[in-house]
Amino acid sequence: MIHILIADDDAHIRELLRHYLQEEGYIIFEATDGVEASSCLAKHQIHLAVVDIMMPNKDGYQLCEEIRKYYDFPIILLTAKDQLKDKEKGFSLGTDDYVTKPFEPKELLFRIKALLRRFQMVNADTIKINETVIDRKSYEVHCNGSLLLLPMKEFELLSQLASYPDRIFTREELIVLIWGSDYHGDDRTVDVHIKRLRERFSKRTDDFSIKTVRGIGYKLEAAER
Template sequence: MISVLIVDDDPAVRRLVSIHLNEAGFQTFQAENGQEALNLLQIKKCDAAIVDVMMPQMDGFELTKAIRRDYDLPIILLTAKSALSDKESGFRSGTDDYLVKPFEPQELIFRLNALLRRYNKQQSSNIQIGKTIIDTKSYEVQIGESSMLLPLKEFELLSFLSTYPRQTFSRTQLIDSVWGRDFDGDERTVDVHIKRLRERFKNLRPGFEILTVRGVGYKLEEKE
């Protein structure tokens, strides 16, 4: 499970962000200040950090610099200010993205998923889920001794779901992440591609299953 560190001196904000991330399938750790965050990073494996700018003692800019010195993980800064100078300070400190309060939790999740996907691609060209290896450079899917080449959007959809196992995505989230926000089609496109993927893998025992989450969307889980 992907772990996210939430750093904010406001417990209400920490709780709100944590609730939405937990519902989206993330594990979360919380810290109320910069030093507590650095202490947590020494004992907990975190895949990303969401950091408030305005904190006492060590602000978000300084914390971002400190994280960057020792860790390679995506960072999103949260701030009540939208001035260009503040954004410049944020990016100079090493943040990957910047979100102004108040914000929509779904937008935070979209941005977080985009950053995690980018970091994952930088680190490795292979995604392994169950008995299946997905090569994001050659677009080849290998299951044991067998291999196949999927149509592009089916491959991208499988790669995206495999990158975040056990995490539930709505059809809208999948369209935004795989087809892009400018896509002119409707949500049925996702259903069609999920059906095709299930058909392709149903007799191959790939070690995963794409599940329908009633009223929400889809998720991929490893399967014995």
């Protein structure tokens, strides 16, 4: 069974989400603030968290940062804020999606299901995007009938983006994930590697594209078939 944590100080929001998610067969854990959420995380296995930003004691940003440091599951930030700077901060701390209140519960449910599917891809040995296959064991990419052997950093960058289609990664986040937290070079190295990946695949396949999200970073989009 899938365990979902709802961390929100609004009882009506928790009740609404509980109703919809339990109908889908999910097991729900609730927290009224970030401190309660941290306690819940220590006691139960959680597969996805819906986290409100504006909570007392420990806010959603702090909770998101904690989850990314100690756990490995998707996060959806839930907030009344819709300004770009707030979204940028959320993505820089590692959230996987961002939903602005008021929201349609069914849309949030769709996003939850999509994230859970993507997360299963992360733990797989191979990542398939339409006809392109990324083999994480052999470090090979099979694309349009051809075998590609990418430089290691390009392969790791492609794998990271492909593991979470449509998720936005900041340059800073990609630096830490691919080059490590002790990397002291220019974060524009991400731009250089993205450019090389685009050049390698643009003439080979239209299975996917790597998009620039202005002011934030990059994301990989799979072509609809």
